[in-house]
Amino acid sequence: MWQKLKEFSRKDPLIFTLILAVIIVVGGYGSLQMMHATSKPEFCKTCHPKEAVEVRGEYYSFRKGIHSEVGVGCLDCHGAPGIQGYLDAHVVAGMRSLYHEIFTSEEDVIKHLTEYGTDPKAAAHGASLDSCVFCHSDDFNRKIRRNTMIKVLGEFRPIDDVVNPEYREKFGRPDIMKEGPIGVNPDHLKHYQAGVTCFDCHLGIGHAGVKNHKPKMETCFKCHDENRNVAKVPANDNCAVCHTMQKGVQQGTYSKSVKGDAWYMADLQCSDCHADTATLPTPETCASCHDASYSDIMKETQSAYVQKLAQAKSTRDKYAAQIKGMPAGKLAVYNEMKNILRILENDGSKGIHNPEYFDMMFDKVTELATAIDTWTPPVEKVEEHAQQKKHEEPKEEAKPAGPVNTAEDMAMLEGSETINLAERHVPAPTKPAVIFDHKGHAERVACADCHSEPGVLKFEVKEVKGTKNVFHDELCIKCHKERKAKTSCNTCHKK
Ligand code: HEC
Ligand code: HEC
Ligand code: HEC
Ligand code: HEC
Ligand code: HEC
Ligand code: HEC
Ligand code: HEC
Ligand code: HEC
Ligand code: HEC
Ligand code: HEC
Ligand code: HEC
Structure with a gap:
């Protein structure tokens, strides 16, 4: 149609413009x-x-x-x-x-x-x-x-x-x-x-x-x-002035809704790993400061991250499809999830800048998903609600009502109330030694959670070296994750 009009307009521009003006005034403007x-x-x-x-x-x-x-x-x-x-x-x-x-x-x-x-x-x-x-x-x-x-x-x-x-x-x-x-x-x-x-x-x-x-x-x-x-x-090589996100992630403080701890490499300058703005760190970069096995740590961290991210994205996308007409309070919970995912997607290091902090974010995504599913409109009588909650709270916080292990079992701990695990198992320590609170744990968790029989751990301990070690994977961090106890490095490796 435009083609025809164009032809017409070229043939007779004056008349065309007049007609157009009439159409616009009568039909359009009015x-x-x-x-x-x-x-x-x-x-x-x-x-x-x-x-x-x-x-x-x-x-x-x-x-x-x-x-x-x-x-x-x-x-x-x-x-x-x-x-x-x-x-x-x-x-x-x-x-x-x-x-x-x-x-x-x-x-x-x-x-x-x-x-x-x-x-x-x-x-x-x-x-x-x-x-x-x-x-x-x-x-x-x-x-x-x-x-x-x-x-x-x-x-x-x-x-x-x-x-x-x-x-x-x-x-x-x-x-x-x-x-x-x-x-x-x-x-x-x-x-x-x-x-x-x-x-x-x-x-x-x-x-x-x-x-x-x-x-x-x-x-x-x-x-x-x-x-x-x-x-x-700012100077081009002053990375952190602009990259507030990557810096904040290293410090474990970036997300508004997830507070974490500073990564133990937080004191490294960006340029310790990033030679310049154009080249990205590779597994060899890790090996330039550590031994070669740390290259694998990078690869493993990244591949685990990619999987977790895919999972978190699909969680978000599921809820993204439901936001039309969502009540404001519930939408706010969704937006919190959306913003956590923006950090996870945009940091760009696939987990390296602070693996623990990212893990907390992944956990938070799951938690928020539940919060969306179970969301109910706020009830009018807020005060009553709050009071009810107050009653429940002490119960949750309290230690288990009765002892977890028998008195007989507990007696066996004599002389090993605390155990210096580094002294026993780590020939070349790089981190502060872990002094294990044996008795404190036996008051909270069953002997059988750690022992196949008294004195014999559920797994065999060989030489402990690096972060991929049997204490982390089979005992301490494994259970801490399950029971939502702290997992930041300095919880156990106290200076
Ligand atoms: C979010 C704001 C936004 C919306 C919505 C938007 N534009 Fe644009 N548009 C821009 C900006 C900004 C530019 C300048 C170039 C750029 O940044 O993309 C632009 C440029 C243009 C240009 C100039 C040529 C070009 O290709 O860049 C045209 C034509 C145009 N827009 C048409 C449209 C049409 C038609 C729509 C709707 C179908 C639309 N725009 C919707 C922001 C917008
Ligand atoms: C009749 C055809 C036609 C229609 C309908 C049309 N445009 Fe355009 N538009 C053009 C042409 C042709 C240009 C190129 C102007 C030039 O060469 O400078 C243009 C240019 C633009 C530009 C560039 C900046 C400017 O102001 O020249 C924007 C933005 C734009 N159009 C937006 C729109 C939007 C928004 C609509 C719908 C509300 C729209 N156009 C509808 C033909 C059209
Ligand atoms: C003036 C601000 C500024 C400074 C300084 C800066 N960057 Fe960037 N950088 C950006 C922006 C903007 C982007 C693109 C947006 C994004 O990725 O979030 C980016 C992206 C990147 C990317 C992703 C790849 C790319 O090129 O898009 C890398 C890697 C990077 N910067 C590393 C660095 C390093 C290392 C330094 C310090 C040596 C640095 N940047 C300093 C602003 C800056
Ligand atoms: C069109 C030019 C221009 C572009 C493009 C530009 N800047 Fe700037 N930038 C300036 C100017 C001018 C100042 C100084 C502003 C002042 O101090 O009043 C500045 C200052 C800054 C500052 C210091 C602000 C402060 O608090 O003192 C930061 C950080 C910055 N720019 C980041 C960026 C990033 C990131 C980008 C790219 C996404 C960018 N700039 C792109 C012109 C630009
Ligand atoms: C311990 C080493 C290390 C430190 C320190 C470090 N990074 Fe990274 N960074 C990495 C690794 C590894 C990657 C991922 C490279 C890859 O997957 O190809 C990465 C990725 C990035 C990316 C994303 C690049 C992209 O293509 O999207 C940016 C941007 C970035 N880092 C900026 C920074 C900034 C800014 C700092 C300082 C605040 C910093 N990094 C500190 C190791 C580090
Ligand atoms: C510029 C040197 C440097 C580079 C490059 C570097 N690190 Fe580190 N790394 C350190 C320092 C310093 C510490 C802190 C040691 C401490 O506090 O005990 C550390 C600690 C660690 C730790 C925990 C403690 C330990 O010894 O096991 C791990 C895991 C680690 N780095 C992994 C990596 C990975 C993965 C990379 C590559 C993405 C990397 N590092 C790149 C210097 C570096
Ligand atoms: C009518 C309101 C409106 C106007 C006008 C508008 N925006 Fe937006 N813009 C939005 C909303 C809403 C979002 C976020 C959408 C979301 O989160 O799904 C957004 C998102 C963005 C983003 C984030 C993109 C990203 O991927 O994270 C940028 C950048 C942006 N707008 C820039 C602009 C610029 C520049 C203009 C002017 C040309 C503009 N907007 C005009 C409403 C607007
Ligand atoms: C100096 C460069 C610069 C200028 C000028 C600038 N922006 Fe941005 N803007 C950025 C950068 C960099 C980001 C972060 C992008 C990233 O890393 O994902 C950003 C992010 C945003 C976002 C996304 C915020 C969020 O996190 O949801 C919006 C919206 C936005 N800009 C709108 C605007 C509007 C509107 C203007 C004009 C008034 C504007 N910007 C001017 C550099 C700039
Ligand atoms: C949270 C895990 C955990 C719990 C719960 C636990 N232990 Fe242990 N226990 C250990 C560890 C770790 C060692 C040290 C093993 C080693 O160094 O080889 C140990 C050592 C021992 C030893 C050997 C003493 C020594 O000095 O090596 C005995 C006996 C023992 N536990 C009995 C018990 C009994 C009985 C209970 C329940 C009342 C219990 N433990 C609860 C983790 C636990
Ligand atoms: C079977 C589960 C389990 C195992 C195995 C376990 N822990 Fe724990 N740990 C707990 C629980 C539960 C707490 C209490 C958390 C709380 O009070 O919030 C705790 C607390 C701690 C605390 C105190 C944390 C704080 O809040 O300050 C330290 C330190 C600790 N464990 C170290 C270890 C070490 C080291 C190991 C491995 C030798 C270990 N744990 C194995 C369950 C376990
Ligand atoms: C729940 C307790 C716990 C947490 C949390 C924990 N570790 Fe360990 N870690 C241990 C135990 C127990 C050992 C073996 C005994 C020792 O080294 O003192 C150990 C051993 C190590 C070793 C090998 C021994 C050495 O000194 O080189 C490294 C490296 C290490 N941990 C790094 C870390 C890093 C990095 C973090 C934080 C990501 C961390 N650990 C968090 C309990 C923990």
């Missing part, structure tokens, strides 16, 4: 209905129809991005918030598009569109910065709502109903101007104030056609190199 119909992404598709991630394929790439998944439409980004922004996007930009569609050669259209898609300055020409901050920050949202007429009659666009913090919290997303994102933290507010736009870093957020769209490290470095002399920007 009718809100028409406006709404032409706001829908499906309408834009008529002229942006390609089935590929490239110019003219904007509908297709939009569909593959994260925003379309949550109901954000073309005009939510391509028009500023409020009535004025809506009309501008519709009438002014709409007319311009129509004009170009008819009078501009396809070659030039492609040239223009390519520029809008690849140059941050030109991108700002098409997409609205105000709309980005409207949805992604609380202060800007409030300010724009106060100073701008948002809507009068009826429903215009999804963005008109965005009120923060409620909106972004529905997705478990941070206020980017106040909190760091999950991942590399650039300090959004400082960049905004320095005139760096969203597109300088997030170019492609609209149409790269991927869900997890991150800025590239080269983007940061290029601009910082250029700005070195005029602004205070």
